Amino acid sequence: MIEVKGLVKTYGTKRAVDGISFTVRRGEILGFLGPNGAGKSTTMKMITGFLRPDAGSALVDGIDVTTDPVAVKRRLGYLPESAPAYPEMTVGEFLGFIAEVRGFRTAAARRAQVDRAVALTHLESVRHQTIETLSKGYKQRVGFAQALLHDPPALILDEPTDGLDPNQKNEVRSLIKSMAAAKAVILSTHILEEVEAICTRVIIISQGRVVADETPAQLQARQPGARLDAIFRSLTQSDL
Amino acid sequence: MSQIPPLFKRELLGYFRSPVAYVFLVVFLLASVGLAFFLSGFFKSNVASMESFFFWHPWLFLFLVPAAGMRLWSEEKRSGTVELLFTLPVTTLEAVLGKFLAAWAFLALAILLSFPMVLTLAYLGDPDWGVVANSYLGSILMAGAYLGVCVFISALTKNQVISFVLSVMVCFVLALLGYSVFTEFLSGFLPVPLVDVISNFGFTTHFDGFTKGIIDPKDVMFFLSLIGFTLFLNVVALER
């Protein structure tokens, strides 16, 4: 479903992403790990067509994002890091706008889509509140609602549980898990338990390169008995 | 192009949700009407004409259009919503047009809110309605051309202050090029044909005809092609 081949991105003299390749099939939840500044967000921005790669390509459903960006964007739901949204709109208006741009042109279709997303992410209580007045966790949920509003075949989530309370973290994890059967999901996170809890595969990147691409069980098997964060540390040593 | 209406609606809603829009409308009205009354003697002239009102528009727009246009892309870049917008299934051209048309509609509203002045004229005297209509048309076209410049410049920076200052400078040059005092000064040391070419790029050169009731297709084309050109630059700047 998502195929990434040799992506490279350089900012000035800094190689943020240095030849990353992997594929994600439907039904997989890929956990994207790496220290701060490893290049996770940059990679996601290239897959979603926000940044143009300096080299390499990203394909979604067999479509190259540089040749037909709009077709790729239609198939993707994307939650950018820190969940940007238009602050002056209410949650309902904002999701309505997203639904309209996503092609739900009749008021009824739009409403159905927004209702569904609001229910899934528990936003009923703030539906008529403007986004600038929301707490961080609610803002994050609005970003999540926006990403899954059109029930896309592929989801790219940059730190989806960032800023959520423990209950909501669990809620979002089980939501992702329940949707994943029919979708390809990439999520980045700094929470290693999250990887154990829901990911079917893990990629660890360090300084823009993939240093591990395996199942959580295989990752654990590298150092039986060790905690995941110890394994993470030894794999990303060069970043320190 | 079917994506333009939702983008247009969202942008326009954004204007009216912030106090900036109302402050802008009031300042615009006070300034445009004030200049006509106090500097040009709207009533003292004893002719039922709006000329003294429209006379100031090229100079007024110099500050007010950059004030309305500075936030357009700068704000999206600063708040990160640009990442949301460009990972939705819209092309850069659609995004640029939606934004530009909304801002232009807002400026047109600001200009048309001066209509009570025309009604006053009609009550006191017998204005030439053709001239009035042409003046409004010219003013709105000219506002569009100024706006094109400002929207383009706002795509270059995430800093609204830089965006404003640069826009005022560029608009000032464009207004000055056609200003009679400036062209007379130029013809003191430049050959007349060259001065003509230079003044041909000036906004006042092309605006004056409208306020005298003449619609010259060349003037209309000048403003429209300037709008087209700046929108093209805008798309290039965003896709960079």
Ligand SMILES: Nc1ncnc2c1ncn2[C@@H]1O[C@H](COP(=O)(O)OP(=O)(O)OP(=O)(O)O)[C@@H](O)[C@H]1O
């Ligand atoms: N616009 C930019 N200009 C210059 N450098 C940038 C830019 N964006 C990112 N970088 C650099 O690219 C590198 C990778 O950044 P990226 O945001 O992809 O990291 P990350 O893995 O998402 O980190 P985090 O875990 O903190 O979110 C970092 O060194 C960062 O400083």
Ligand SMILES: [Mg+2]
């Ligand atoms: Mg990141």
